[in-house]
Amino acid sequence: PARHTVKQRRWRAHQKQKLYSTQLSLPVPTVEQIVEQDLCLSSSDESFQDNLIIDDDEFEDNLIYDNNYDLDLNADLIESNGSIKHLFIMPEEYLFDFALKRFVEQELDESLYDGAPVTFKFYHKKILEFGNLVKLNDFNMNKLLKLIGSALPIGNKLVKSYRKLVSIFQEQPSFNEVLRCTKCLEIINNNNYCSIICERNQCQRRVADVIEHVSVDRSNRQLIEIIRRNKHLILNYPQLVDKLLPCDVLTGLVYEKKKKYLQTTFNDTFPITLMLHIDSTPVVHWIKKHTWLVTASIVEIPPPLRENQFNLLLLSLWNAPVKPDADSLLKEVCDTIKQTLIIDEIKFSIDVLLFKADLPARALATKHVHHNAYYACLECDQEGMWCEEGRFVTYPYIQSSINLPTSAHFDICAKLVHQQFSDDNYLGVKGISPLTKILDIPTQIDLDVMHLCFIGHCSLLLSKWEKMIVKETWYSGNEFLNRMK
Structure with missing residues (x-):
């Protein structure tokens, strides 16, 4: 083989044998990243006006990005009373554009020193902008801060290091990041310790031997931002759902009862009220690791805004070569999701309406047997029959009545399995699911309409309709659906 081919093979082999660091370190962000943290995507407000911009001369320190991502020093999107004014654009195609930017609420600032003409935050932001413009590294930024500090009066509040300068504008992460062992699923600390009974305890770990687990923390910053962006929709849509979308999930008996x-x-x-969803998806094309996502959407937000990517909550992420167990993936989420939040002097109660997933993910989360087992149905207690000819489990029609299990039935079965009265499962139940803390099984477990209907039956219908519809109309409908993503 050619020389460059040999070098590439050696490099790939070296990457496979590369050891994995057990410490999660966050890099120091640049000025552009810091400015991006002060900006977030906007949604609708109660006025439903296009390109609503409120001028305010009080805050000259605000920065926004225009469509060409150039800095605009004179554009303000904050009202004079300091509250955030959200933006909303609804084009002719009735689609919602979430690419608008808004500022976070600016905090009150203090002077750099007694009698200073500039404020603490404004002055440090200008230093960061200058350092990024001339591309100074950490060492030169520290020298610049020392030089500026020597010319300022004694008792000034100028920071002494570049890291402290960055920390002024760096927001605290809203997620907890941990590394877990693939053998015992316990958290790996900085000393490479996982569990005293694990064979990989304090051993060198490769990339394929580590689980990357990300879960939402207790600050609920992500949820608060979504509620604040869609506050007026959340307050008004449930009152109008009977007239606008009478078949929406808000008109169901479970929601009305809650x-x-x-x-x-x-x-x-x-x-x-949240709808939970679990799915396994290949985020990156690597056969050694798969990613499991736990997301949620707010049902008080009307569709299609409800399923928009900027209104979805990321609750947990599991990237690993092994499949997660229900407790490691969902326990922390189920312990913290139900609570009461006060946002803009309005009290909101967080609850869970339903859980939806495909059949393998549903079996994982509910600690139930898979869809090809003998007690696969969550809605009844019928036992399947083995078909030797087709080599699969069938559920023939039975004329006699079948018992419909309740949440109490699942609790009893889970306790019997937990007390080791049954080795594997009891009537299909394999254990106590963490979902029982936040919802009733099977009442609030939704059917998997995506795999049962849309992917199978609807794909067949679309292939038939494509031959019957004019091409221009078909392409326009395709573009409409693509723009709704």
Whole structure:
């Protein structure tokens, strides 16, 4: 083989044998990253006006990006009272553009020193902008800060290092990041310690021997931002859902029951109800690791905004060569998801409406047997029959009545398995699922309409309709659906 081919093979072999660091270190961001953290994507407000911009001369320190990503020093998107004014654009095609930017609420600033003409935050931001413009490294930035500090009066508040300068504008992450062992699933600390009974304890670990687990923390910053962006939709849509979308999930019995209980218990509290979703998806094309995502959407936000990527909550992420167990993936989420939040002096109660997933993910989360087992149905207790000819489990029609299990039935079966009265499962139940803390099984476990209907039956219908519809109309409909992503 050619010389460059041999070098590439050696490089790939070296990458496979590369050891994995057990410490999660966050790099120091550049000025562009810091400015991006001060900007977030906007959604709708109650006025539904296009390109709504509120001028305010009080905050001259604000920066936004225009369509060409150039800095605009004179554009302000903050009202004079300091509250955020959201933007909303609705084009002719009735699609929602979430590519608008807004500022986070600016905090009150203090002077750099007594009698200074500039504020602490403004002055340090200008230093960061200059350092990024001339591309100074960490060492030269420290020298620049020392030089500036020597010319300022004694008692000034100028920071002494570049790292402290960056920390002024760096927001705290809203996620917890941990590394887990692929053998025992325990958290690996900085000393490479996982579990005393694990064979890989304090051993060198390669990339394929480590689980990367990310979960949302208790600050709920992500959820608060979504609620604040869509506050007026959340407050008004449930009152109009019967007229706008009478078949929406908000008109179901489970939601009506939860809403009625909340209104009778707390008169001044509004519901925020979540739909949980779990799926395994190949985020990166690497056969040694797969990614499991736990996401949620707010049902009080009307579709199609409800499923928009900027209104989806990321609750947990599992990137590993092994399949997660329900407790490691969902326990922390289920322990913290139900709570009460006060946003803009409005009290919201967070609850869970339903859980949806494909059959393998549903079996994982509910700790139930898979769809090809003998007690695969969550809705009844019918036992399947083995078909030797086709070599699969069948569920023939039975004329006699079948028992419909309740949440109490699942709890009893899970306790029997937990007390080791059954080795594998009891009537299909394999253990106590963490989902039982936040919802009722099987009442709030939704059917997998994506795999049961859309991917199978609808794909067949679309292939038939394509031959019957004019090409221009078909392409326009395809473009419409693509723009809704």
